[in-house]
Amino acid sequence: MKRVCLALMLSLLQALVLMLCSAHMPMPLLAADVGQERIIWEARDPEGDDHGPGTYVYPTNPAFAPFAGIFDLTGFKVSCDDENVYFDTELARITNTWNAPEGFSHQLINIFIDTTPGAGRTDTLKEGALVSFMPQYAWDVKIKIMGWGGSRVYLASDDEASAGRTDGLSVEVLPNGDTVRATVLRTVIGDPLDSWKYYVLVGSQDGYGLDNFRPVMGEAGPWVFGGGSDLNINPNVIDILAPENGPYSQESQLGSWNASERRYSMLVPANAELHRDRFDMSTIILSIAAVGIAATVTYVLLRGRRSAGKG
Numbered sequence: 001m002k003r004v005c006l007a008l009m010l011s012l013l014q015a016l017v018l019m020l021c022s023a024h025m026p027m028p029l030l031a032a033d034v035g036q037e038r039i040i041w042e043a044r045d046p047e048g049d050d051h052g053p054g055t056y057v058y059p060t061n062p063a064f065a066p067f068a069g070i071f072d073l074t075g076f077k078v079s080c081d082d083e084n085v086y087f088d089t090e091l092a093r094i095t096n097t098w099n100a101p102e103g104f105s106h107q108l109i110n111i112f113i114d115t116t117p118g119a120g121r122t123d124t125l126k127e128g129a130l131v132s133f134m135p136q137y138a139w140d141v142k143i144k145i146m147g148w149g150g151s152r153v154y155l156a157s158d159d160e161a162s163a164g165r166t167d168g169l170s171v172e173v174l175p176n177g178d179t180v181r182a183t184v185l186r187t188v189i190g191d192p193l194d195s196w197k198y199y200v201l202v203g204s205q206d207g208y209g210l211d212n213f214r215p216v217m218g219e220a221g222p223w224v225f226g227g228g229s230d231l232n233i234n235p236n237v238i239d240i241l242a243p244e245n246g247p248y249s250q251e252s253q254l255g256s257w258n259a260s261e262r263r264y265s266m267l268v269p270a271n272a273e274l275h276r277d278r279f280d281m282s283t284i285i286l287s288i289a290a291v292g293i294a295a296t297v298t299y300v301l302l303r304g305r306r307s308a309g310k311g
């Protein structure tokens, strides 16, 4: 009977831990081989959070119809082969209102990568997104992705006036119709490591905007987003790759700007260890609770057995 109870306790514990892991791990962190393309890292992003810190609304011009989904990041994948590194940004909806040759007109995607610990920048290089980056994950490579040949690779050592690199970079919508792929030669970006950290930002491309970001103002207009401020301090970023809840949710990160101190919102990489720490802590706490439940069940069963034996 004791053995049965022990086995029951262990399987119950195992099931609970598995359940907790799946509930607290929205971002798979697995490296795998798929054909010749090796996946370095991939993650999903919540749908319907194309609202910045939670308040942003689309511009009112019919070009932005149906006023949802166009800036909604839903997934991100980094993979490589012997020659290239591929950055795939999946969106809820891709439209090509103005027939950009790359196959998308609206999105402005910025990927900042921390490739090298202890080096890099915490600003955006060029003013436009109005965000900053966590000093311990200072970025070293920036990939700016947009239509009409505007895509560029920048390095943290570039200066603000840098024209960026176009050689070794190509951008297209994949045949599935919902993914923008940036292909970067390894000779440009380096050999990818599992330790790279990624910031993924989705904004709206504006030919007249700072660093091509369409501004987010207090009130929406035909060509500007609303739900921000007129102080030129809130992020011009509509969706980022981030956990749905917790201290580093998208809403917490993009809402962390401070008008009186003129401080931009500070972002953290989507695969930073601090997300893992949070996962580990909550798992430990809940696992202790699971052990407690299992021990109680065992005790009750053993007690019932003993009572039956006496009877």
Ligand SMILES: [Ca+2]
Pocket (backbone or CB within 6 Å): 045, 046, 047, 048, 049, 050, 072, 073, 074, 239
């Ligand atoms: Ca999203």
Ligand SMILES: [Ca+2]
Pocket (backbone or CB within 6 Å): 114, 115, 116, 117, 118, 119, 120, 121, 137, 138, 139, 140
């Ligand atoms: Ca760095």
Ligand SMILES: [Ca+2]
Pocket (backbone or CB within 6 Å): 045, 046, 049, 073, 239, 240, 241, 242, 250
């Ligand atoms: Ca998001």
